[in-house]
Amino acid sequence: MHDHPRTYTTPLIKLDRISRELGLDVYAKLEYTQPTGSHKDRETLMMIQDAISRGYREIAIASTGNAAISLSFFSRINGLKCHVFARENIAGEKIELIKALGAELHLAGDSLREAFQTCIEYINQHNIYDANPGRNFKKIEGDSTISIEISYQLEEEPSHVIIPTNNGTLYVGIWLGFTKTKYRPKLIGAIAPTTKLADSIAGFSKLDEQELNKALNESKGTLIEVSDDEILNATKQLYKENIPCEPASATTLAALQKLNKNQQPDKPAVLIITGTAIRFPKTLRNILQESRA
Ligand SMILES: Cc1ncc(COP(=O)(O)O)c(C=O)c1O
Structure with a gap:
């Protein structure tokens, strides 16, 4: 690599259908538009x-x-x-x-x-x-650019940012990024420890556990566990909104739906849509068949 390291700015789009259904402004940060299809x-x-x-x-x-x-x-x-x-x-x-x-x-x-x-x-x-999680701070630094972009892209401070979480690297990076901006949203880690569907985040491996616990504390954030039924339903809804993401990324919407039942966010919520399903034909076929989307 001869130039400076560069990351690519990804779109932040409003999900019209889902916003209408939930009665709040829901945005998706489309990390799946990165060159190899994930954040x-x-x-x-x-x-x-x-x-x-x-x-x-x-x-x-x-x-x-x-x-x-x-x-x-x-x-x-x-x-x-x-x-x-x-x-x-x-x-x-x-x-x-x-x-x-x-x-x-x-x-x-x-x-x-x-x-x-x-x-x-x-x-x-x-x-x-x-290049392992929990052993290389460059990963966290790279992910921190996501929140810096959100702070430019969204005029209003989001009340919640929802992040698919396995090792915690992404969560920690997004928190680090927000500490460099004027926004301090509540960060929700969507987890699926026993999932068969969202295999990219299966197991909740916590290889960045120490940093994750620190970021959860500092951000007054929380983890929400979602089930495969909830993930499948959320994936289907995102497909209908023209977002063919991995089930792992749809955990964000599933977590928001759970959160929304107890506690209605008063300002926009942002879902971090981390990976595209388009690289994985078998997974895609399963979802489309099961969802009849
Ligand atoms: C699609 C997708 N979303 C989210 C994550 C979670 O990232 P982290 O391990 O940093 O918590 C991963 C990690 O592999 C992933 O592949």
């Missing part, structure tokens, strides 16, 4: 530049999929060798994508945590840049 590109671009400037030739990450897809692509085009560590039951279509992007795939264990442990052992034995 992970913000993290990757920062790390690739850091790795190159520090003389690394190889880079490694444990990932549920999106971070691996992003890191594989940008490593390949910048001449770095990328190692991806993933749980053995990672979706086949994600494996195909990662391999097509030229990364070396190491399958280890049946959870992201196990893949992560194996990845750290590998990094400790080789001279490899560590």
Whole structure:
């Protein structure tokens, strides 16, 4: 990478239908318009530049999929060798994508945590840049640019920003970003520990747990757990609003719907739509069949 690391500004759009149904202004920050289809590109671009400037030739990450897809692509085009560590039951279509992007795939264990442990052992034995959650602040810095954009794009302070959460990196980054702006919305982490549908955030792995707890405290934020029925319903509603996102990203709408029952936000709510479903034919087919959307 020869230039400065750059992230791409993503659109913030109002969801007309959903706003009408919920009786409040709901906006979607379309992170799925990033080059490889998820917000992970913000993290990757920062790390690739850091790795190159520090003389690394190889880079490694444990990932549920999106971070691996992003890191594989940008490593390949910048001449770095990328190692991806993933749980053995990672979706086949994600494996195909990662391999097509030229990364070396190491399958280890049946959870992201196990893949992560194996990845750290590998990094400790080789001279490899560590791109793992919980171990690289560049990821948080990359994600912080999301909130800075929201503060320019939205004239009114949002009352809630809802974030799909697994390791907590994105949540922490969004909180860091807001501390640099005039806005202090309540941050809601949407989690799905037992999901079969939202596999990108399955397990609530908390690899950034310390930072996540700190950010939850400082932002007076909270976590809301959503079920697969709620996620499926929310995914279907977002498709009808022309947003073909991953089920993991639709957890944001599912959490807002839950929140709305108890506590009506008085100002706009923003959903962080993190990943596109368009890269994953099997997932897409399942959702469309189940939802008859
Ligand atoms: C689509 C999608 N949304 C949200 C997240 C959650 O990010 P984090 O692990 O930073 O909490 C991920 C993480 O893999 C993801 O792939």
